[in-house]
Amino acid sequence: MKFLRQTFESFRFAWQALRSNLLRTMLSLLGVTIGIFAIxxxxxxxxxxxxxxRTSLSFIGDKVVYVQKMPWSFGGEYQWxxxxQRPEPKYSEYKFLSERLENAKAVVxxxxxxxxTVKRENNSMSSLIQGTTLDYNVISDVPIENGRYFTQQEIDVARNVAIIGSDVAENLFPGEDPIGKTxxxxxxxxxxxxxxxxKGESLLNVGGxxxxxxxxxxxxxxxxxxxxxxxxxITxxxxxxxxxLLELESEIRGLLRTRRGLRPVQDDNFAINRPEAAAQAIGGIFAVLTVAGWVIGGFSILIGGFGIANIMFVSVKERTNIIGIQKSLGAKNYVILFQFLFEAVLLSLVGGLAGIFLVYLLSFMSLGSLELVLSANNIALGLGVSSAIGIISxxxxxxxxARLDPVIAIRAK
Structure with missing residues (x-):
């Protein structure tokens, strides 16, 4: 109980000290604010x-490989x-793979x-038409809001039926239920x-x-x-x-090379592409951005940390007489230490909270299809870094x- 009371008193002293030197406090926390904001x-x-x-990539599927003519490229020279001269994948090859692959959940x-141009009476719009086989909803996300998915019979007899996007429904069938209409x-x-x-706008409309x-x-x-x-x-x-997935790629490669009659010394004349490659390439860019944020923010926080340390030394000098009186009345060394340590941490936390608040305001800015979301993890990170800087400074x-001699401290002017 005594420890809690002393802790509360230390916080109260720290708050009073910060309020009594408001301009100095604001200037000292500026570096921390900028650093936390940058990070x-x-x-x-x-x-x-x-x-x-990741939301965009969910529409082209997870744990999916694409058998195509050309490989995907994410930098460097593309030797097109x-x-x-490679042959295009054929529907007969799709049937061949779908009948023989053992490590596949679905082949499409x-x-x-x-x-x-798609039309209905006087309404028309430009659309993306995608022809697909039955298991497309297994390899990719097809969120049906109204109606149903294809049946096996509709796919087998190539019936003229369609699953349309929300914009197509709004443009061709305004104010109507389009199900069953042509x-x-x-x-x-x-x-x-x-x-x-x-779906709405997204950063990457992969697959359309x-x-x-x-x-x-x-x-x-x-x-x-x-x-x-x-x-x-072929997906x-x-x-x-x-x-x-590696076994599946090997199986596809072996079957397709056999189907196309390739000799062992010949290179593949097809490409096996994976969406994860795109995610990894983009992840490399994110890693560079993260390092840049730490570097820029780190310099600002370093300056802010030195500022806090300097102010704390000044604060100790200004309150030397008060420290002597406290120690002569029985205050322990750890109580004095906590007073100044809490003051430094509180000062740094206020700067950190100001930086986080600026990021929160930034999240309301319109960045086109990109929605900025300040997560709880990033808030915790900001507060953690701020606290650490306060303790170190x-x-x-x-x-x-805490180590001042009470007699000498009382006589200080």
Missing amino acids: IAVFTLVDSLEGSI WKFF AMSFKGRV FKISGLNFTVIGVQRK NPDIKCLIPYGAFAKMFNSINPNLT VKGYDTDEG GIVPAFSA
């Missing part, structure tokens, strides 16, 4: 970017001339055609069987923005577009382990105050 702002930006990118064939894609009638939940997309059976897509748009992607979902002045 937490960068962390908040990185976390928000990662969250937005090595891949230009899909193809895209952009800037296609619209035209390239002059052909398609019946709406489902409407996807609105689902809000403007029309999903249709691959057979229907092929009849309309394959003569002018032969590009086909394979693996099991939820990295080892299983105040420990030496606090020790010097």
